[in-house]
Amino acid sequence: MSNNSNWFRVLTYVFLSAFALFNIVPLFYMIVDSFKTEPEYAASPFSLPTKLHFENYAKAWDIANMDTYFMNSLIITFGSLIITVLLGSLTAFFLARFKFRFRKSTFAIFLLGMLVPIHATLIPIFLIMKNIGLLDTYWSLILPYTAFHLSLTIFILEGFMQGLPKDLEESGVMDGAGVYRIFWSIILPIARPAMATVIILNFIYNWNEYLFALVLISSEALKTLPLGLANFVGVETASMTLQMSALAIALVPIIIFYLLLQKQLVTGMTAGAVKG
Amino acid sequence: MNTLKGTRAAIFFGMLPALLIYIGIAIIPIFVSLYYSFFNWDGISAKSAVGFDNYVRIFNDSVFWLSVKNNIIIMVTGLIGQIPLGLLLALLLNRKMRGSTFFRTVGFMPVVISSVMVSLIWGMIYNSEYGFMNALLGFFGLDSWQRNWLGDTSISMYSVSLAYIWQNCGLYMVIFLAALQNIPGEVNEAAELDGATGLRRVFRITIPMIRSTILVAVVYSISNSFRVFDLVQILTGGGPAHMTEVMTIYMYNHAFVSRQFGYGSAASMLILLFSLIVVSLVNRLGREKEI
Numbered sequence: 395m396s397n398n399s400n401w402f403r404v405l406t407y408v409f410l411s412a413f414a415l416f417n418i419v420p421l422f423y424m425i426v427d428s429f430k431t432e433p434e435y436a437a438s439p440f441s442l443p444t445k446l447h448f449e450n451y452a453k454a455w456d457i458a459n460m461d462t463y464f465m466n467s468l469i470i471t472f473g474s475l476i477i478t479v480l481l482g483s484l485t486a487f488f489l490a491r492f493k494f495r496f497r498k499s500t501f502a503i504f505l506l507g508m509l510v511p512i513h514a515t516l517i518p519i520f521l522i523m524k525n526i527g528l529l530d531t532y533w534s535l536i537l538p539y540t541a542f543h544l545s546l547t548i549f550i551l552e553g554f555m556q557g558l559p560k561d562l563e564e565s566g567v568m569d570g571a572g573v574y575r576i577f578w579s580i581i582l583p584i585a586r587p588a589m590a591t592v593i594i595l596n597f598i599y600n601w602n603e604y605l606f607a608l609v610l611i612s613s614e615a616l617k618t619l620p621l622g623l624a625n626f627v628g629v630e631t632a633s634m635t636l637q638m639s640a641l642a643i644a645l646v647p648i649i650i651f652y653l654l655l656q657k658q659l660v661t662g663m664t665a666g667a668v669k670g
Numbered sequence: 671m672n673t674l675k676g677t678r679a680a681i682f683f684g685m686l687p688a689l690l691i692y693i694g695i696a697i698i699p700i701f702v703s704l705y706y707s708f709f710n711w712d713g714i715s716a717k718s719a720v721g722f723d724n725y726v727r728i729f730n731d732s733v734f735w736l737s738v739k740n741n742i743i744i745m746v747t748g749l750i751g752q753i754p755l756g757l758l759l760a761l762l763l764n765r766k767m768r769g770s771t772f773f774r775t776v777g778f779m780p781v782v783i784s785s786v787m788v789s790l791i792w793g794m795i796y797n798s799e800y801g802f803m804n805a806l807l808g809f810f811g812l813d814s815w816q817r818n819w820l821g822d823t824s825i826s827m828y829s830v831s832l833a834y835i836w837q838n839c840g841l842y843m844v845i846f847l848a849a850l851q852n853i854p855g856e857v858n859e860a861a862e863l864d865g866a867t868g869l870r871r872v873f874r875i876t877i878p879m880i881r882s883t884i885l886v887a888v889v890y891s892i893s894n895s896f897r898v899f900d901l902v903q904i905l906t907g908g909g910p911a912h913m914t915e916v917m918t919i920y921m922y923n924h925a926f927v928s929r930q931f932g933y934g935s936a937a938s939m940l941i942l943l944f945s946l947i948v949v950s951l952v953n954r955l956g957r958e959k960e961i
Contacts, residue, residue, distance in 0.1 A: 406762050410769075413759065414776045416836070420791050421779075423802050427794075439805050481688035488681045500685065507696050509949075511897045513918050514942040517706060517925050517935050518699035521713060541695035544688055573680045602784030604900040609926055620786035624904050627790055634794065641790055645783065652782045656775050 421645070428638035435635050447635075454639035457630065462615060463622035463644075470532055470618060471600040474539035478596055481540070482547035483589065487577045489548065490555035491563065501552065507545030512538075512605065520609050534610040535618070539600050547592050554588035555581060587658075594659045601648065619644055700942070706935035713931045724936035733912050734937070737920040738944070743827050744834060744916065745895040745948075751835035752891055753884070756842025761872060763843070764850040774847070778840040785837065785900035792833040793905055796820050820906050823913040830902055830914050837901065838894070842887055849883035850876070885956040889949050896945035917941045 427435050428450055430443040454460070488494075489501050519538055523529040528537070562584070566576040582589070607621040617625065623644055627637050652659070707724055709717040728734050759777060763770045780788065795802045796819035804816040819829040853876065861875045877884070899918040902908065908915035908923070921941060925934025 403767075406767070407769075410759070410762060410773045414773055417776050417779055417840070420795055420802075420836070424791050424794065436800050439800055439802050440809065477691075481691070485685045485688040488684055492677070492681055494678065494681055500689070503697070504692065507692065509893065509946075510696060510700060511893075511918075511938075511941055511945060513897065513899070513921055514703055514938045515696060515699035516922075517931050517938065518702035519695060520926075521931070522695075522699070524713075537691060538695055541691050544692045545696075548688075573677055574684070598782055602786070604784065604786050605922075609922075620784045620900075623790065624786050627793075627904075634797075634800075637790070638794065641787060645787055648782060648784075649779070652779065653775070656778065659778075 421649075424638050424645070425642050428635060428642045430635055432633060432635055450635050450639040451643060454636050455643060457636070458626040458640045458643075459614070459617075459622060460619075460640065460643055463617055463619045466532075466616055466622075467601060467619040470535045470539070471597060473532060473536045474543070474600050475593065475596045477536065478540045478543050478547050479589065479593060482544050482592070483551050483582065483585065484577060485544070486548045486551035486555055487581055490552045491581070501548075504545050504548045507542060508549070512542060516605070516609060519606075523610055529610060530612050530616060532616065535603075535606055538606050538610075539603060543596050543599060547596065550592050550595075551585065551588055554585055558584060590658050594655050597651075598648075703935045703938055706932050707939050709932040710930075711932045712929045717932070720932070724933045725940075727933065728936055728940065733915065734917075734920055736912050737908075737915045737917045740827055740914060740916050741896060741898075741944075744831055744898055745892055747828065747831035748834060748838070748891055748895045749888065751831070752839050752842045753887060755835075755839055756887070757846050757877075757884070759839075759843040760846035760850055761876070764847060774844075777843050780837050780839075781841045781844075783837075786904055788833060788837045789901045789904035792829075792836070793820070796829055796905075820914075821910055823910055826906060826910065826914050830905055833905060834895075834898065834901055838891075842891070845883065845887050845890075846880065849880040853879050885952070888956075889952050892952060893945050893949050896941055896948075917944070 423439065426442060427439055429446045429448070430450075431447055434441075434443060485504070489497060520529070523534045528534045558581070562580060563576050566580050571579070602620060603618070604620045604624070607618045608624075611617055611621060623640060626640055630636055630640075706717075708719060708721060710720045710723070711717040759773075763773055763777075798804065798818035798821060801819070803819055807813065807815045817825070820826050857875065857879065858871075861871050897918065898916055899922070902914055902916050903919055903922070906914040908919040917937065918941060921934050921937035924930045924937060
């Protein structure tokens with residue numbers, strides 16, 4: 395029996411390690427090769443670089459307009475994030491803590507958004523943005539990102555707020571506080587764990603989005619990181635090492651962000667997933 | 671009475687901005703798309719109504735059916751690759767063991783990376799001249815297995831699928847882990863007392879207990895496979911010779927490359943329709959089994 399379970403443990407570790415390697419090797423491969431010269435890379439993508447060619451990074455940063463893309467991604471990501479979380483948490487608060495007519499149907503309409511493929515809305519959104527003069531501006535991305543992420547935001551926050559004790563508002567009401575005061579000073583601070591999850595998820599989605607950016611942004615000066623990278627790689631086809639350096643520049647911050655917040659993210663995800 | 675009135679107004683105005691943005695940008699456009707799909711229109715000159723012409727044309731286009739087939743390949747390989755593997759990983763990682771946090775963290779990492787980066791990285795791995803894949807095979811002396819992973823039409827779609835599985839597997843692992851952690855401890859204790867151990871316990875008790883989560887994951891995986899765009903667009907652009915084209919790329923090309931907004935809208939309606947049909951089928955099958 396114990397012999398058996400030892401074997402099982404060994405097999406488990408072998409399998410999990412293989413899986414971990416499968417996940418890490420592609421990233422590792424890219425980072426290693428980003429430090430090589432072009433002939434070195436062509437000779438063998440396996441070997442470690444003889445010398446770390448940091449100049450690849452400087453060159454990639456320059457040619458690829460990484461600073462512009464980073465800035466645009468930051469503005470659009472946080473712009474949409476702030477609006478989504480503010481409007482979403484307020485809506486979730488009303489849906490979770492009050493009884494009113496159309497409460498259920500309003501919630502259902504918001505949930506519907508998780509089923510809708512954005513492709514079914516892409517052409518009208520493009521034409522709307524064009525007609526109201528927002529095409530190729532920050533707003534042309536901030537508004538759709540907000541609209542499409544309200545669903546998940548409200549879903550997670552509503553569930554969390556629903557679970558809070560029912561008499562939470564009473565002290566506020568006794569003090570004569572209005573509903574907004576109660577939301578801001580009582581519910582919002584308590585909802586912090588769920589807010590954190592929502593913020594991280596929104597950040598990742600907005601930061602990584604590609605299709606809307608592809609359709610709605612055309613000027614080089616407004617391109618986001620994914621769009622700019624895809625474009626750069628399409629143009630700079632000759633130099634693989636330069637491509638990899640550009641990729642590594644974009645990759646490293648998101649990996650660090652993930653490693654710092656992964657505990658919060660994974661617990662939050664799991665809490666949300668269970669309810670779904 | 672007065673305060674109640676005030677509260678109602680506060681609720682209404684509090685939810686209004688979210689509702690306006692959401693309905694205006696995520697819901698109404700679906701119906702607008704449906705409307706456009708009955709027109710021939712380049713977005714600039716006057717629309718001309720063509721009835722169901724766009725749909726008839728799409729159904730007669732062999733490239734469209736190729737893209738449907740490719741979507742099905744992504745769907746099936748995605749299901750096979752993500753659900754059982756994710757479940758297995760979750761089952762293994764749900765026990766107390768050293769390193770489980772590490773494996774969890776690494777397992778979820780690809781989910782956090784943008785599809786653009788995933789496809790660029792895999793594009794380099796698959797590179798036929800000096801990509802990692804061929805180098806790896808060469809290293810093990812399997813030179814005969816080396817090939818042009820994305821250019822060879824007989825396997826290109828499967829190469830795309832592998833990258834797709836790599837990207838999403840961790841998500842299902844986390845979803846299943848969540849469900850497993852929610853199983854009350856008493857259930858396992860009771861099972862142990864009854865002498866149910868090992869695989870028997872997994873199949874008889876654990877898996878049935880997270881059945882609804884598995885169903886949700888299957889539905890989610892299917893509807894996601896109909897939305898695949900970034901990964902394929904950047905990895906292959908739908909080529910070679912449409913061999914990796916999926917429905918979203920078909921739609922994008924007609925709407926935004928050749929500016930046929932009516933035709934593209936019809937294609938986008940079919941994406942919506944197909945994914946709703948498959949999702950509701952799976953949902954029904956899942957429910958019937960429960961009864």
